[in-house]
Amino acid sequence: MITETVQGRTLLAALSLAGRAPSVHNSQPWRWRLGDDSVHLYVDPRRWLPATDPHGRDLLLSCGSALHHLRVALAAFDIDAVVHRMPNPAEPDHLAAVELSPGTSTENDLLDATAIERRRSDRRRFSNRPVPPEYLRALATKAGAEGALLLSTDDPIDRSRLITAIETAAAVQDATNGYAVEIGTWSGQQAGNDGVPSANVPKPRPEPNPSMALPMRDFADGELDQPDSGEPDGAVVLALGTACDDRLSQLRAGEAASAVLLTATELGLASSVLSQPLEIPFTRRFVRDRVLGGALCPQLLFRVGWAPAGAAEIPATPRRPVAEVVTRAPA
Secondary structure: OHHHHOOHHHHHHHHHHHOOOOOHHHOOOEEEEEOOOEEEEEEOHHHOOOOOOOOOHHHHHHHHHHHHHHHHHHHHOOEEEEEEEOOOOOOOOEEEEEEEEEOOOOHHHHHHHHHHHHOOOOOOOOOOOOOOHHHHHHHHHHHHHOOOEEEEOOOHHHHHHHHHHHHHHHHHHHOOOOHHHHHHHHEEOOOOOOOEEHHHOEOOOOOOOOOOOOOOOOOOOOOEOOOOOOOOOOOEEEEEEEOOOOHHHHHHHHHHHHHHHHHHHHOOOEEEEEOHHHOOHHHHHHHHHHHOOOOOEEEEEEEEEOOOOOOOOOOOOOOOOHHHHEEEOOO
């Protein structure tokens, strides 16, 4: 039984790193169950945000990110993992069964695991320094290895359409009953092991910033300073898409998102995720048809680029303790 032969603290350390995965509003909507030679991933429906995520897409994407983070952490701890996704159709909350066996880590495994602790969501305006094309190709390669496509939306018309989609989705959500309460509950000054703290949200501006590449979701009580160089935001906007849009595709897209974000961190790039225009069916179809040409089902958007010169280091967001999210399967 690998969960007995591997030191218990090693497996818990891997699960702790998995818990550093990005999730919608840092809600961390996952739970883990340990078997004799396996780890099982379940969605935690108690952490569903119905006003923000009425169809549960963000739940699946968030859990997919945690699954990929776990795979990375296990590899770094010399544990091989074979993943069975959606293993039981009769149990939809059971998202993955991960079979464990002894393995051998590589240098790349260790680099990926180190990036988990260093990754941050940077919602500030980025510098105007260009991102090298080879970096963008590296991100696309990582997404492809997880069964997704990553496309750059650098055409001005596409960028204008994305801005329209984001602004439309924001207006719809602002008018949705319960949305403002969710934002207030999951961001701002409250202390705890989840949510988006004020220290991770840029200070609000008295008027929209025309130099931003794309408008960002409004969270509560922002305290993060944002240096103003006067240059336009140099963020590259990337669209992550899959061929289908079923629950398995959403889970795999979350794994691809994790791979993209960790690789961006290893390359020294700043990054943040944009899910808002894809949470509303109308604007998601608009992005699919008018930005991606109807060829892909959009799952997430990313901003990648270089952090502004002289900007303060972003603190790590809180995470729930492992003991709160891990149980052992009954004999």
